Amino acid sequence: MLYMIACVGKKNEIGYKNKLLWNIPEDMERFKRITMGDTLIMGRKTYESIGRELPGRTNIVMSRNIEYITHMSPIHMSDMQATILWAIKQSKLYNIGIIGGSEIYEAFIDYVDKVYLTEVHHSPKTADSYFPVSIWNRYVWEQSENYRITSRLTQDNKGKIEPEDVNVDFSTYTRKREDNGFKKV
Numbered sequence: 001m002l003y004m005i006a007c008v009g010k011k012n013e014i015g016y017k018n019k020l021l022w023n024i025p026e027d028m029e030r031f032k033r034i035t036m037g038d039t040l041i042m043g044r045k046t047y048e049s050i051g052r053e054l055p056g057r058t059n060i061v062m063s064r065n066i067e068y069i070t071h072m073s074p075i076h077m078s079d080m081q082a083t084i085l086w087a088i089k090q091s092k093l094y095n096i097g098i099i100g101g102s103e104i105y106e107a108f109i110d111y112v113d114k115v116y117l118t119e120v121h122h123s124p125k126t127a128d129s130y131f132p133v134s135i136w137n138r139y140v141w142e143q144s145e146n147y148r149i150t151s152r153l154t155q156d157n158k159g160k161i162e163p164e165d166v167n168v169d170f171s172t173y174t175r176k177r178e179d180n181g182f183k184k185v
């Protein structure tokens with residue numbers, strides 16, 4: 001199965017200056033639970049923003065720079081089309097997760113079977129990376145899981161904020177294949 005996992009704000013914001021926008025423990029726990037044991041594909045910027053290999057998972061980092069290496073040991077791929085084909089094939093047997101950022105989500109829109117989405121009912125003051133909303137119009141999706149928690153935000157991407165309780169929705173969307181893969185629009 002090929003899936004995406006993302007945490008978005010009210011306007012689909014996902015990051016600012018190569019950092020996440022919030023630190024929501026329940027979201028981090030869900031991310032770990034869903035992705036553990038899987039092969040994860042991420043952009044070079046997301047990888048650098050995490051700053052380390054995610055343990056217990058195979059980390060694949062996309063970079064156009066074929067000489068990109070790190071002192072850690074993630075697999076590096078530079079050919080997007082080849083990576084997509086490889087991921088589709090592998091996903092028949094294993095779970096492959098697309099974990100961002102925007103450039104990598106965008107490249108995989110047409111291929112994922114599932115989206116694990118966390119929606120934070122908060123708009124950060126600034127953002128420069130967004131989740132590609134075109135995914136929702138392009139295909140038909142069925143929501144199979146939806147629950148809400150309230151989380152206390154004490155900081156955003158600018159630093160400490162007046163503590164604020166925000167609703168956070170966790171959902172799973174599965175792409176309906178009855179459409180035979182035809183696009184909705």
Ligand SMILES: NC(=O)c1ccc[n+]([C@@H]2O[C@H](COP(=O)([O-])OP(=O)(O)OC[C@H]3O[C@@H](n4cnc5c(N)ncnc54)[C@H](OP(=O)(O)O)[C@@H]3O)[C@@H](O)[C@H]2O)c1
Pocket residue numbers: 005006007008013014015016017018019020021042043044045046047049062063064065068077078079080099100101102103104105107129
């Ligand atoms: N909220 C969330 O769920 C979430 C999840 C993930 C990331 N984020 C945030 O998103 C932001 C980063 O996202 P981003 O869109 O700026 O960067 P990104 O997608 O993480 O990485 C972009 C990089 O990926 C490589 N790349 C992109 N397209 C490629 C292609 N066709 N072939 C080969 N390599 C390719 C390039 O690396 P080179 O420049 O080395 O060529 C490019 O600069 C950060 O703020 C991060 O914290 C948020």
